[in-house]
Amino acid sequence: MDLTIVAVYTICDDFLIAEGHQEHPLAKMSDAEVMTTALVAARYFGGNQHTACAALKTLGYIPNMLGHSRYNRRLHRVSAMFQTLFEYFAEVFIAENPNHIYSIDTYPAPVCDNIRISRSRLYQGEAWRGKIASKHRYFYGLKVHLMVTEAGHIVEAFFTPGSFSDVRGLRCYRFDLPPGSVVYADRAYCDYGVEDALQAAGVRLKPLRKKNSKRQDPPWEVYLQQTYRKRVETSNSLIEQLLPKSIHAVTAQGFELKLFLFIIATNIKQLFT
Numbered sequence: 392m393d394l395t396i397v398a399v400y401t402i403c404d405d406f407l408i409a410e411g412h413q414e415h416p417l418a419k420m421s422d423a424e425v426m427t428t429a430l431v432a433a434r435y436f437g438g439n440q441h442t443a444c445a446a447l448k449t450l451g452y453i454p455n456m457l458g459h460s461r462y463n464r465r466l467h468r469v470s471a472m473f474q475t476l477f478e479y480f481a482e483v484f485i486a487e488n489p490n491h492i493y494s495i496d497t498y499p500a501p502v503c504d505n506i507r508i509s510r511s512r513l514y515q516g517e518a519w520r521g522k523i524a525s526k527h528r529y530f531y532g533l534k535v536h537l538m539v540t541e542a543g544h545i546v547e548a549f550f551t552p553g554s555f556s557d558v559r560g561l562r563c564y565r566f567d568l569p570p571g572s573v574v575y576a577d578r579a580y581c582d583y584g585v586e587d588a589l590q591a592a593g594v595r596l597k598p599l600r601k602k603n604s605k606r607q608d609p610p611w612e613v614y615l616q617q618t619y620r621k622r623v624e625t626s627n628s629l630i631e632q633l634l635p636k637s638i639h640a641v642t643a644q645g646f647e648l649k650l651f652l653f654i655i656a657t658n659i660k661q662l663f664t
Contacts, residue, residue, distance in 0.1 A: 392435060395663050396452055399434075400427040406476055419455040425465045426472065428453065433656035437635035438649045440466070470648050473655060477548070480658050484544040491572040492541040494623035495564065495580065497557055498630060499523050500550070500650055502532035503637070513643045514552075521553025533650065535630075536560045538574070539623045544661060548654050550647055558582050568594055575616050629657045 404423040414422055432443030441459055448456035457465065499521060502513050508520070508531045522529050534555050538547035547567075551560055557579035566574070570593035580598040583606070589596050599616050600607050608616070633653050640646035 395434065395659065396427065396431055396447070398663060399430050399659060400424065400452075403427050403430070403476070406479060407472070410472070410475065412472070420453065420457050420462075420465070422465070422469050422472070424453045425462065425469055426476070428456075428462070429466055429473075429652055430656055430659065433633060433649070433652040434659055437633070438638055438653065439635075467644070467648070470644075473648070473651060477651070477655055477658075480544075480655070481546040484540050484542075484546050484658075485568065488540040488542065488544075490541055491569055493538055493546070493568065493572060493574045495536070495538045495561075495574060495576045496623040497560065498535040498537060499530045499553065500533040500535050500638075501530040501553075502646060505529060505531060513640065513646055518552040518554050521555070533647070534560070535650065535654070536563065537623060537626060537654075538564060539626045542661075543623075543626050543629075545626055545654055545658055548651070550650070561585055566592070566594055570594070573597055626657065629660060630654065633657060633660070 400423060403426040404421075407423055407426075412422065428443050428447055429440065431447065432438055432440045436442045436446070440462065444453075444456050444459065444462055447453045456462070502519075503511050511531065514532065519533070520529055520531050521534055530553060532553055533550045534553050536547075536549050536551065537545055539545050547564060549563060551563070557577075558581065561576075561580050561582055562585060566589060568574070572593075573595045574589075574597065576596065576598040578599045578601050580596070581601060581604060586596045586598075597608070597612070597616055599613065630653055633656055638646055638649050640649055
């Protein structure tokens with residue numbers, strides 16, 4: 392854990408310097424320390440910021456730790472920087488993915504148990520009710536859309552309401568990939584229009600075909616599709632290992648920030664294991 396904490400702080404500090412980020416000259420706790428605390432909380436403490444603050448102060452890593460309320464305000468002030476940091480990671484992982492093979496899938500992120508839906512204050516409405524087809528059950532919250540490399544590193548992630556279908560979410564991916572890249576997906580991503588548009592841009596989308604599909608693939612390609620799809624399922628499992636039973640948040644913005652921190656922490660976990 393010690394090595395990871397030092398490495399995360401170094402990454403955050405160098406990143407902010409590279410971005411030309413300016414801080415208040417009287418600030419006792421730097422924004423790099425704020426970002427480090429948030430990422431350490433997601434990596435080791437189930438997203439519990441209060442516990443992470445106490446641990447880093449006790450261990451002497453951040454002796455000038457802010458109080459819980461002030462820390463939360465500082466964290467939300469730099470929340471946009473986490474997206475940029477994630478994109479920096481993505482550029483590195485794409486450059487280190489020589490075979491240009493990627494996989495996409497979704498992951499449910501419920502905000503509450505089904506019995507508490509009527510009392511949910513973070514999200515309200517049927518748009519947030521989704522279904523986990525593999526488990527034959529419904530959930531209420533967000534759907535996380537992921538794209539991972541052949542090695543399992545997450546290079547693209549975004550959130551949609553739970554009712555968002557996978558094929559609809561397919562149109563939200565940026566597909567900012569090198570020419571010649573191949574993206575594997577499951578049967579829910581069959582969209583000939585998107586497939587043809589990506590083909591014209593030099594990116595091949597290879598979803599598993601439905602039985603009534605007009606574009607059937609040979610058996611050897613079906614085998615490759617099933618093999619490479621396991622990468623994204625492994626990344627889903629790694630995120631699930633870090634997630635607590637429920638993410639504590641009082642606003643939708645706070646819930647989404649914590650969820651995004653778990654995604655970055657998953658990449659960090661793979662870097663230092």
